[in-house]
Amino acid sequence: MKLLEEKILKDGIVLSGTVLKVDKFLNHQIDVKLICELAKEWKRLFEGENITKILTIEASGIGIACITALEFDVPVVYAKKIKSSNIGDDLLSAKVVSFTHGNTYNVIASKDFITKDDRVLIIDDFLANGSALRALIKLCEAGGATVVGAGIAIEKAYQKGGDAIRNKGYRVEALARISKMNSDGTIEFC
């Protein structure tokens, strides 16, 4: 999506050639007008899929997910991150191994809100190695829900997490797919 790529080139900052800082518009300050345009694009892409719920993960996915939910006219559920492995009976859970932060945590969601009647669109800001997205898919499937697909703002396509998930048959629509980030701060898109 041209608009998002241009925004990344204008306001994104590449740190040490590996980290893309987008806190000016995506995950600290949020440009809600831009997010509306992303939401409209996901609505176009997933039109006719009878989505009943948007699922995301705290914290940086929540804003994008809520604005997207307005487009689809459905509720949002955000999965919570917990360090404890003590999971209540009323909760769905899945483990995330974060390569970025070098730790492991559980994501949880209430069984009341992800059910067999749901057709879920997963929304998140970033997709890199795919650990968070895999966990959200597991949550849906543990609840018996159908995963319609995932809408991702920025995919680091060179990290292969997205392709591995696509290869398992899931639809992943990333609106900006980065093929390369260079040590001079330049960014290349697929």
Add this chain to the structure above:
Amino acid sequence: MKLLEEKILKDGIVLSGTVLKVDKFLNHQIDVKLICELAKEWKRLFEGENITKILTIEASGIGIACITALEFDVPVVYAKKIKSSNIGDDLLSAKVVSFTHGNTYNVIASKDFITKDDRVLIIDDFLANGSALRALIKLCEAGGATVVGAGIAIEKAYQKGGDAIRNKGYRVEALARISKMNSDGTIEFC
């Protein structure tokens, strides 16, 4: 606000007479249509105040803040919670003592996004003893911004945090003000 009070009576659950669980519509599953109505009410209340930014705190404030920001047509900034007291030079910070969770943490925001040119509306889901709201006010003032006021979804008015902040001259607009929660699960509004 009648609509929110009715929703709390219908879908809120009082646990042990002290905790109000609203995870069906506010802070786990989010009823975005309801939040739109709250946003419109804050827009009406703060009309003409030339608000330039919405400030909230992760995680449960983010969804409400983003939908409210659409009404005001301004960006959102969400303050992050960190346990470290190691604060970078480019960050504003304030300490929060959480009575609810019995711990202390810092909230931070980038100096780039809260500046002397900003007129800030703070948005959050809950106000009880007021520690988070006081910290957000401190962040704004540390950045030289003007605090126009705060829009709160649910205030536990019997906990006095809101009144203490109002008494310091800040405008706090809570859309549902609870005067009492009873051990039989009933809820009374101001």
